[in-house]
Amino acid sequence: MTEWKEFSVTINNDAQEAVSAIFSDLGSSGVSIVDRNDFLHLPEYGFDTLWELDENKFPKEGAIIKGYFTQHDDLTYIENELRKRINKLPEYGIDLTHFHLDVLDVKEEEWSNAWKKYYHPVSVTRFLTIVPQWETYEKKDSDERILYLDPGLAFGTGTHPTTQLCIQALEISIRKEATVFDVGTGSGVLSIASALYGAGKINAYDLDNVAVTSARDNIRLNGLEDAITVEANNLLEGIKSKADIIVANILAEIILPFIPDAYAHLEEDGLFITSGIISDKKDQVIEELKKHQFDIVQVNQMNDWVAIIARKQNKENEG
Template sequence: MKWTEVQIQTSNEALDAVSNILIEAGSQGVAIEDIHDFLNSPDDGFGEIWALDETDFSQEGVIIKGYFPNTLFLPELLPSIKHRINELEAFGLTIAPNIVKVDEVVEENWATAWKKYYHPLQVTRFLTVVPSWEEYELKHADERVIRLDPGLAFGTGTHPTTMLSLQALETYIRGNETILDVGTGSGVLSIASKALGAKHVHAYDLDDVAVKSAMDNIKLNDYAKDVTVEANDLLKGVTIKADIVVANILSEIIVPLIPEAYDVLKPGGLFLTSGIIEDKKELIISEQKKQGFIIIQVQQMKDWCSIVAQKPLVEDK
């Protein structure tokens, strides 16, 4: 079978949005080439993520590759894909260099070829993400393993936004919490929450592909089997009272989530947000303070930020 590869060279901050556009247009998967992953991924003895040469990576932005079966007539789809990418600028996302290339590829197990570059990675002090197809032995007694097969959904633990989220969860989970994971993607944050001792975890995503991916990954981790996953638009209609709300999503989506998170959090509850590009950090901090949140921690990795905010124990009258 023949496939068409659509390459989009764009900015880091548009990565998630462009990937989603390709998936919604019919791509059967996406591959991401980011020079920052090659240069900055930790080499800690737990296995390298990338087995590629630095020259294989673009020096500007990221390259997102979508794969379309030849049963789809791409000339009809490409104008729509380009139009939707251009529209991202209206949401404040930088899309430059915004270069689109199309190549034909012959199927040679392309759907699984990327697996040779994805190996076990210790992402925090206690959490190690392990591909579902690899054998792995614990390196220390307190290590918690998250088994993943990311498939089409975002979140393998290697991207800075996911690593920041995992670090925040490890820092603030004490045990027995109720946690809401908004925009769950691969389900990695929900699974990590259970690994760290959370009692009840509810995961939500608007994308049906992500919901299925999260469910599949949860089944790979017995300790997380009671995590619930539902399709939902942010926290609309959710009445569960939570100790922690975690969201690794775009800044533009975090903004409307802020009042919803505030409403469902218990007094003293924590709002952990990531997926925030550096130049949107002050906007998110400002909106959270306006809502009544207290900012207690801001972390940064490369161009990405995470924010930990707290709902006051006693609200101002």
């Protein structure tokens, strides 16, 4: 049985994505976020219906970001580096409040059982419901699509606003047989949703090999191996083909320099769907998209998070 160290950072919401990026850079085997806004501010969900958790365990201010490392990692270095990098965030214009770090021992089996106890079906839209693979669920409507998911260790469950915003954007954007690139696939939830909405071929990419394994497992769980290919890759480096839709639920700091590459990998009039954008950085991302010949089709917001649908300009309109 694998023994894990859970590094749990309590932090203000403005620093949430930066801390997540720090965890990833230090080699965390997945990152999870506990934010009471995700549950309290969505009309379909709540503590009684989704997670069955004690509300008092959620921070009244800020969020909890958790990273996971094994006993084989240099845990002293990771703890020191985590503290050092987080304390330097104000130098980059990120306010820092409520910062607290806890380190706990976690057994993989105990963690998995906790998921099975707390995670229940989530109706992300009228037409798509995410169901944990151990749950029995019957469709409420003939048009409803069921996306089965085994989150594994700290990978996306579809409950975070950024994931939901992307799924909603895919629902209105995908046309039959469209080609989709899912950049930073994580658990594979957006790739699977794309296939369920009728996309023809989906290529999913993630830099983290643990994420690649998680995504492949979930794709197999939904019987979509023929529709979705998963590869370990740094964004779209070295990829020669193009897509009708690129979806990227990643950090704004990664999205900004990635925009020209996304443009180059889209077919004419292709769509770039991106989230993971905190509302304070919305205007910066929109400005950069316009600078690189994208038309803004739609901007959607849920709590403090934003998703943007942008269209690659037709050559006749460029310049």
